[in-house]
Amino acid sequence: NAGVTQTPKFQVLKTGQSMTLQCAQDMNHNSMYWYRQDPGMGLRLIYYSASEGTTDKGEVPNGYNVSRLNKREFSLRLESAAPSQTSVYFCASSERAWVNQPQHFGDGTRLSIL
Amino acid sequence: DQQVKQNSPSLSVQEGRISILNCDYTNSMFDYFLWYKKYPAEGPTFLISISSIKDKNEDGRFTVFLNKSAKHLSLHIVPSQPGDSAVYFCAAGEETSGSRLTFGEGTQLTVNP
Numbered sequence: 686n687a688g689v690t691q692t693p694k695f696q697v698l699k700t701g702q703s704m705t706l707q708c709a710q711d712m713n714h715n716s717m718y719w720y721r722q723d724p725g726m727g728l729r730l731i732y733y734s735a736s737e738g739t740t741d742k743g744e745v746p747n748g749y750n751v752s753r754l755n756k757r758e759f760s761l762r763l764e765s766a767a768p769s770q771t772s773v774y775f776c777a778s779s780e781r782a783w784v785n786q787p788q789h790f791g792d793g794t795r796l797s798i799l
Numbered sequence: 800d801q802q803v804k805q806n807s808p809s810l811s812v813q814e815g816r817i818s819i820l821n822c823d824y825t826n827s828m829f830d831y832f833l834w835y836k837k838y839p840a841e842g843p844t845f846l847i848s849i850s851s852i853k854d855k856n857e858d859g860r861f862t863v864f865l866n867k868s869a870k871h872l873s874l875h876i877v878p879s880q881p882g883d884s885a886v887y888f889c890a891a892g893e894e895t896s897g898s899r900l901t902f903g904e905g906t907q908l909t910v911n912p
Contacts, residue, residue: 689842716898727803727888727902728843735897743899775842784831784892784900785850790842 687711689791691776697797698766706761706794708776714789716782717759718743719751721772722793728775734759735782766798802826803891805903813911818876820906822889825870829891833900834863834874837886846887847874850894879910 692707710717715736720728720743730743732751740751748770750762759778763770773795777788803824812818822832830851835843849856849863849872856863862875876883886907890900 718898725808725904727805727890727904728900729902730899733898744901777842779898782898784833784894784896784898785848786898787833787845787848788898788900790835790844792840792842 689776689778689789691774691791691794693794694792695795697799698763699799700766700768702766702798704763704766704796706763706774706776706796707758708760708791709758710776710778710789711757712778712780712789713756714778714780715756716779716786717753718777718779718788719749719759719761720775720777721745722775723772731761731774733782768798770796771798772796800825801904802829803889803901803903805887805889805906807906808904809907809909811909811911812879814881815878818874818879818883818908818910820874820876820887820889820908822872822874822903823870824872824891824901826891826901827870828893828896829901831892831894832863832865832872833890833892834861835888835890835902836883837888837905843888876908879908881910881912884908884910
C-alpha cells in the first residue's frame, strides 16, 4: 500500500527555472495538501484542495501554482524558482477536509535552488 | 506571528522513563489538536489527537493533555523507547473552518538506551 507518493525525491534547480512536483495518493481521499518545511519552522501550508475541482491558498502561496489533476493527483508548480523556495516539500491527503481527519504525508521532495 | 509554538527544540530521556513534549498556542479559535511524529527522510505520521471538549486522550503509551485556559497541550510517552526517537510536531486547527492546520516548529526527542 503506497499511500502518498511524491516525485522526485530530490531536485536541484537554477534560479529562474520552472519545475512541477508531483503527488499521487491511492487511498481514495478527497482532500490533498502541499506544505513546505524549513529549518526551525513547522510545516507551512502552501495550497490545498478540499475536493476534486477545487483549490485554495494556504499560508504561503506566493510563487506557486497547483493543479488538482484528478482525485488521485495534486501537483505543485514553481514557475520561476527563487533561492527562497529552497525547502523540503510535503504532499498530504485526508479523507475529508476536516481538521479531525488525520492527514497522511508523503516522504517529501528536497528542493535546492541555486 | 507564530500561533503554535514548541519552545523546546530538543529533549533527551532515558529508555523506560517518561517523555513530556509541550506545545503552546495563542489563537483561541483553535479547538482541535494533533501530534505527528517524523523520522528522518520520511513524512510526518499521525500519532494522536484531542478535541477541545476533552482534556485528555490516551492511546497506548501516548497521552495528550489539553489545558484550554492556559492554551497549552502536552504529549506524554510512557515508557519511552529508543524507537520513539523522532521529531514531534503539534498542530492545531478549527473544526468549523475546514482542514487547515497550523504546525509548531517541532521537538527532537532522543531516547537513550
